[in-house]
Amino acid sequence: MIADDMRMKDHPILGEISKGRPVEFTFDGKTLTGYEDEPIAVALKAAGLMVHRYTSKHRKPRGIFCAIGRCTDCVMIVDGRPNVRTCVTPLREGMDVRTQYGVEAK
């Protein structure tokens, strides 16, 4: 099921919100659904997930901050690669997305 708590269906100016094809991916091993090509971070946000990673030094939680690929706060482990900017990386079917601890997965 597409998590849609935070998704808009209709907008006063933009009209009906149409997205691409629903695809399944995993977040820390749990199956979620998002829309193909939307940024990974958006699919996670829609599912209500806030924490993308815990920092190297102080192990503090981080999430979306700039949402345009500049600040690099939202990085996660995607398909085994660390430090992937989820706000600008398009979601694909079957992606393995994991919370990043420092620069590694748990």
Place this chain on the structure above:
Amino acid sequence: MNNSADVIIIGGGVIGCSTAYNLAKQGVSCLVLEKYEIGHGGSSRNGGGVRQSARDVRELPLAMYGVKNLWPTLSEELGADVEYCQKGNLRLGKTEKHMEILRGLSGNSAKAGLDVWMVSGEEAREICPYMSDEVIGASYCPTDGHANPMMTTLAFFRRARQLGVRFITGESVLSIEKIRGKARRVITDQSVYEAETIVIATGYESRGIASSVGIDIPMKKVLLEALVTEEQPRMFDQMLGTAEADFYGHQSKHGSFVFGGSSGIEDYTIDTENSVTTPITAPCICRGIIKYFPILQNAKIVRTWAGWIDETADKVPVISRVSEVPGLVIAAGFTGHGFGISPIVGLLVSELAIGKETTLDLSEFTYDRFKAKM
């Protein structure tokens, strides 16, 4: 404020800062003039190698002295972590020709008393498991290592400043003037300073400054480029190089990798005004690294930088009093391997500056050794 000191050091790089620290420790009043900021030039733009292996044998005593006596306690001495890591240097080879080069280099060093030997590809992979099977052998010097050049420079600066050395940044030295036969005055774009002894330690720029008192050092500028990766999981501690010097580097304490290298054609394409990165070098370094360390192919480059190497005609530095201009000392032309010997050079230059007998023999590094080939 008083514009005079016992010694004026021109150049706030690692050599200048190390010298200032050593002078201050001996109670000598000292003033450092820096055109940009502390560590602007090669001091902040080098691979961080603290290497003895593959050095010119003339330089080897300096490198060995530093590794033995100075580097291990430097952080403690300066009160700041210079990230010295002594886990060896591997110089890698992939072809029989490479192995020949490596055998030659390590043979010379070994003859001069350094503990360095050849290892097989397998042995090298035991030391550093991440390298590709293409590596067929390496020279290995277990007492080599690396440190953080930016921190080292700033740590010398910080400690020297605490000991009372006066540092002035943002002033450009225009010339040195002799008074009654001795180098005495330093003219900058903003002021005039005076000292008993003047040390020039400004890399390639030393040529221009020395020429104001009629001295030249045969030196050219060579562009160096390096790249830095994002933080990576800890993989290895060794300093790495290759037989053909396609790249060299290490993983820093922070976790990022720092690799230097060249494309081979920079010498003919660079613009000698600005030290800026070229569009061809970083991709070339990346290709080199991936061949040796395939595991790093997904590591992201976050930064590249360029700097000048002050390469002398015989590729070893000038660390010398200038006999024809009393009061002048030159420490320049380190040819890309000055950082590793900077702690000992600072000590030696401080000794030259105050006319003390030097801890090590410097007769190979005189300013006037360069002669025509016939």
Place this chain on the structure above:
Amino acid sequence: MKNLQDRSVDMGEFVAMPDDDLIICRCEEITKGEIRRAVHDGMTSLIEIKRYLRSGMGLCQGQTCAKLVRAVVAAECKASPAQFELAQPRSPARPIEMRTFANEE
């Protein structure tokens, strides 16, 4: 204009502040206190602060913190932020994987 060139100018004693734990550089997790301390250690140019603390050397390369670091340094030096030159940005403009950088068309 405050004279920031003469590094022997006494910065006064370092006095701890209640918000010294505040993160300024998010990538490298460098705090306000660390930056203020670096200023007292003599690092009064932003490039020195960067080299000394790694602020602005992380994944975002100072895109978020450059001005914030400058504000802390300027305040500590009791000078105007405009007096401090921002550290030179370096290519690449975004993090790029080695295999991508190696793959030239």
Place this chain on the structure above:
Amino acid sequence: MNRYEFIVIGAGPAGLSGAIEAAKAGMKVLVIDENHRPGGQLFKQIHKFFGSREHKAKIRGFMIGEKLLEEATSLGVEVRLDTTVMGIYKNREIICTKDDKIEHIKGDHILVAAGASENMIPFEGWTLPGVIGAGAAQTMMNLHGVRPGNKILMVGSGNVGLVVSYQLMQAGCDVVAIIDAAPRIGGYGVHASKVARTGVPFHLSHTVVKANGDDHVTSATIGKVDSNWKIVEGSQKTLEVDTICIAVGLSPMSQLLRTAGCLMAEVPQKGGLIPVCSDYTQTSLPGIYAAGDVAGIEEASSAMIQGRIAGAQAARNSGYISDEEFLVRVTDLKKSLGQLREGMFGHEMKGRTDIVKTEEGFTLSKSLLEKGYIDESELASFPAAAACENEYEVHPIIECTQNIPCNPCQDVCSKGCIIVGDKITKLPIISDTATCTGCAMCVASCPGQAIFLVKKSEDGSAIISLPYEFLPIPQKGDKGMALDRKGESVCEAEVVLVQSAKALDHTVVLSIMVPAKYADKARFFRAGGEKL
């Protein structure tokens, strides 16, 4: 090596405009953008633009983006998306990355139109998930259809903070408050008013003290600041929010220009470090131009003109247009740009807090600057907002009280009722001779949503027509409350007419009936009870 006559970095308003201008002149143009969608910030800007017709006023940002893109492609401009420029090197060579490879491309001319990045302010807990930039909020809701949060605290009352607050409400979020450390609202009064009338409170001279929460924001502590920007003891209060949105200004994204070696200058009024440019966008490096926010923070309308100037300059420098043609072209563009830079929000005015009167000499509304809405008592001094002679005829009330370069109200009034004149920063006035027909085009066209139609009836009721851009759209016959300028309920109201013609471009004009004595108070409608 692949080579173009004109490479444009950034497909935002400046970049696309520059590309169009150069392509029109006959140049071979490549536009590169790192985003998946071209248009830069335009596609996040769903509000109607200010300015005049030539500045594309009253058109929504994203529509302008689409038009520019269409025009560029029809002129043969090549647009490469998802492509990031990694650096500008010697001889105007760039490296760009797409997917898993890089390409070297050279440009005879390069326009850097990289836009801006958001400024941030550090406070305790600012690294917690849930603290985001205002741009992030816009990106999530306006590009990707996902609400950034449910209950939002907006930090910053500049135009970005105000516009994004409004957009958050349009997306269905609850904006709990807008705060600003400054004692005055930084953005246009009209933007503040359209938020204030929905009931969003402004807390000026307030800052975030702390974002609370373990793993993400669960509330925010704010506090009053004194004139030294120190928190006033005991002034702290906690707001229940899940998202703190930061909108404290923009800085030029000058990295590429700086790596290229352009001479830069620190200009606070323009947002910080900007390239030193000629009058015609030429940087210190031959063949490299800068336009839009990267050359100094301004509005998108200015960016489009600057982009055109850069395109024209490149076309002249490569011999595609003559010096004479160039001069004619840029003289027009410069004039147009000059218009946008006038008024009390022009960048020369940035940071000035000593403006107390309009160009016409009217005293500015203090309440508007400090609370976000005009106090009724202050309105009388503004001619177009004052009650007219015959209150029983339909007539516009224009609550536009600051000198903003904007004139769509004059433009759309077919009867000539509304007059701004040639100087578009002037406040509109109502013509003595022309007669309002109640078409409501002005209501829907005013980018500031500051125009209302009022008609009183003999029976003691009044009909107020007001702009409405929220969902659900009320229906004729719906009953609810009329809210005043600060968003407080004043009386019951009934919807008597809902206009949503295409020409109104998604600004629904609601006509509500209220008792006549509330005609000067009722400025918003809330269906049903108290809350949206």
